[in-house]
Amino acid sequence: MNSITGITGSIARVHLGAGTAGSEPLPLDRLGTFIGGRGLGAQYLFNEVGADTDPLSAGNKLVFMNGPLGGTLVTGSNKINLAFKSPLTGTYSYSLCGGHWGPELKFAGFDGLIVEGAAPAPVYLWINDGRMELRPAANLWGKTIPETEKALRAELGGDERIQIACIGPAGEMLNRYACITAGWYREFGRGGCGAVMGAKKLKAIAVRGTGDIRVHDPKGMMEFAETLYRDLKAHPKAKERRTYGTNEMLRTVNDLGYLCTRNFTEGYFPEGTRIDGPRMREDIVVGDASCYACPVACGKRSRAGGAFGSVLLEGPEFETIGLVGANCGVSDWDAIVKATQICDEYGFDTMNAGGAVALAMECFGKGIITAKDTGGLELRFGSGPALVEALRMIAGRRGIGDILAEGIKAAAERFGAPELGMHSKGQGFGVYDPRGCKGMALTYALSPKGAHHMYATTMGPEMAAKSTLSIEGKGKLQRDQQFSMCIADSIGVCSTLRVVLSVKALAGAFTMATGRPMDEQGLLTAAERIINLERLYNIRLGLSRKDDTLPERFLREPLPDGHAKGSTVDLESMLDDYYALMGWDLDGIPTREKLLELGL
Numbered sequence: 090m091n092s093i094t095g096i097t098g099s100i101a102r103v104h105l106g107a108g109t110a111g112s113e114p115l116p117l118d119r120l121g122t123f124i125g126g127r128g129l130g131a132q133y134l135f136n137e138v139g140a141d142t143d144p145l146s147a148g149n150k151l152v153f154m155n156g157p158l159g160g161t162l163v164t165g166s167n168k169i170n171l172a173f174k175s176p177l178t179g180t181y182s183y184s185l186c187g188g189h190w191g192p193e194l195k196f197a198g199f200d201g202l203i204v205e206g207a208a209p210a211p212v213y214l215w216i217n218d219g220r221m222e223l224r225p226a227a228n229l230w231g232k233t234i235p236e237t238e239k240a241l242r243a244e245l246g247g248d249e250r251i252q253i254a255c256i257g258p259a260g261e262m263l264n265r266y267a268c269i270t271a272g273w274y275r276e277f278g279r280g281g282c283g284a285v286m287g288a289k290k291l292k293a294i295a296v297r298g299t300g301d302i303r304v305h306d307p308k309g310m311m312e313f314a315e316t317l318y319r320d321l322k323a324h325p326k327a328k329e330r331r332t333y334g335t336n337e338m339l340r341t342v343n344d345l346g347y348l349c350t351r352n353f354t355e356g357y358f359p360e361g362t363r364i365d366g367p368r369m370r371e372d373i374v375v376g377d378a379s380c381y382a383c384p385v386a387c388g389k390r391s392r393a394g395g396a397f398g399s400v401l402l403e404g405p406e407f408e409t410i411g412l413v414g415a416n417c418g419v420s421d422w423d424a425i426v427k428a429t430q431i432c433d434e435y436g437f438d439t440m441n442a443g444g445a446v447a448l449a450m451e452c453f454g455k456g457i458i459t460a461k462d463t464g465g466l467e468l469r470f471g472s473g474p475a476l477v478e479a480l481r482m483i484a485g486r487r488g489i490g491d492i493l494a495e496g497i498k499a500a501a502e503r504f505g506a507p508e509l510g511m512h513s514k515g516q517g518f519g520v521y522d523p524r525g526c527k528g529m530a531l532t533y534a535l536s537p538k539g540a541h542h543m544y545a546t547t548m549g550p551e552m553a554a555k556s557t558l559s560i561e562g563k564g565k566l567q568r569d570q571q572f573s574m575c576i577a578d579s580i581g582v583c584s585t586l587r588v589v590l591s592v593k594a595l596a597g598a599f600t601m602a603t604g605r606p607m608d609e610q611g612l613l614t615a616a617e618r619i620i621n622l623e624r625l626y627n628i629r630l631g632l633s634r635k636d637d638t639l640p641e642r643f644l645r646e647p648l649p650d651g652h653a654k655g656s657t658v659d660l661e662s663m664l665d666d667y668y669a670l671m672g673w674d675l676d677g678i679p680t681r682e683k684l685l686e687l688g689l
């Protein structure tokens with residue numbers, strides 16, 4: 090039996106080309122230095138996927154990794170990390186997924202799963218209590234996410250407890266921002282991992298496990314979980330999330346003038362009150378949904394559709410409403426919900442999709458592309474039907490949809506307007522316009538996977554401190570937020586828990602789960618080590634300060650209206666501040682002393 094608790098001690102490894110599946114021990118010495126999920130994923134990818142690997146080749150790998158709290162009774166202990174080289178950005182990438190799939194993998198006997206090679210024909214992987222089998226999936230190829238889940242579950246005997254992660258047609262057609270969807274509405278969302286899985290001809294990974302997860306201190310863990318559950322349920326933020334979902338943020342972000350609007354040409358959406366949290370609850374929400382072991386239930390079930398036909402789904406969440414809504418000038422629930430359904434069912438990221446359509450709308454409005462390029466579609470800001478049709482074209486890679494499925498950067502270059510592509514390192518932005526929330530400028534510029542809003546969620550503390558428009562202290566805030574997010578991502582809990590959980594408390598939970606001594610400083614050092622390792626992966630690809638950048642629009646064009654009117658981003662000063670705190674040189678390269686200090 091494994092000497093450390095909280096983990097299974099076993100990693101599954103599947104080679105699709107050879108058609109083999111086996112397991113290997115998780116090197117236990119890595120647990121203290123890389124914690125789990127995101128940290129271990131970075132380490133495996135750094136060691137096993139080289140700089141010259143084409144992300145869509147058989148040489149790329151999908152490294153799924155749980156954390157030591159994953160699947161325990163601790164509230165929100167459901168996040169599993171996936172590390173891979175991104176076909177969207179060409180860089181290191183990671184993606185986290187909630188729901189039930191990660192815990193189920195642990196119940197089936199594995200902390201992680203490494204998928205390598207490529208199958209000659211479509212297959213799916215069936216993991217059942219430690220046994221693994223690759224099976225033909227030609228009958229599933231071409232099916233949408235819900236169709237795949239239904240057909241595969243039936244094929245496996247109909248057990249509702251089987252957890253399925255799969256790709257839709259977008260992944261099969263190598264849409265560069267295709268997702269892997271686990272439990273239909275939970276996604277490994279950003280960076281195009283669905284295309285990596287599609288290139289490997291792996292349609293789905295079905296998992297069922299009945300094992301237990303032993304912890305070192307069950308009594309302490311139980312008390313910890315009960316306190317956490319109670320504190321979280323009573324916290325005002327959790328209450329807001331339970332009532333309005335993540336869309337509780339839209340009204341505040343709009344009022345503060347940094348809501349992505351019409352391809353980030355504006356930061357205030359005048360029609361924002363039609364799509365904010367309270368209006369959503371009143372107009373379309375019909376129920377709540379939650380991940381494994383979470384009382385917050387920030388998922389919302391909604392019904393709308395109107396002219397597009399009745400749609401019932403889980404979502405849309407804030408980032409989707411911002412990117413396919415305000416960023417395309419659309420404030421019509423029927424169009425937003427239909428847009429969400431298309432992305433969810435075909436399996437591609439709503440955020441990059443919204444950014445790509447907004448780019449096309451701006452280009453159309455400026456005459457850079459015309460009806461000849463769009464197949465006659467009047468692709469104008471504010472048109473719900475145009476938004477929906479453009480997404481259908483992306484889903485099927487038809488006409489201009491084929492260009493937009495290559496990502497915002499590639500599409501903007503193809504249109505001859507690279508300056509209008511709102512991305513960093515090829516990744517589309519979250520809803521937060523960094524001109525109106527300066528800390529997010531660093532988050533977007535520094536994230537190793539491109540403009541990823543969850544890399545460091547500075548917006549919360551910035552709003553609380555009423556400092557959204559200041560650059561003072563943003564280097565330190567960035568570093569602190571990166572560390573706390575990295576710890577949550579690695580230990581295996583949802584980042585929302587950070588509203589009630591300190592790093593010290595997480596260190597205590599790590600010890601109670603694993604039996605390994607861990608303190609606050611130990612977790613912070615591990616987070617710094619992980620962030621440096623992710624940085625090193627990209628440095629190996631040739632990235633440096635020149636790539637820690639933002640579109641000229643954010644740097645030079647002042648916001649035209651709203652609370653942040655007149656604001657631009659002074660990125661270089663904030664980068665200097667952050668690099669110095671991290672012990673990196675002026676080019677953003679970690680110094681030799683820093684790497685030695687971190688044992689890298």
Ligand code: SF4
Binds near residue numbers: 187188584
């Ligand atoms: S807060 Fe929301 S996303 Fe996080 S675990 Fe709970 S339900 Fe899932």
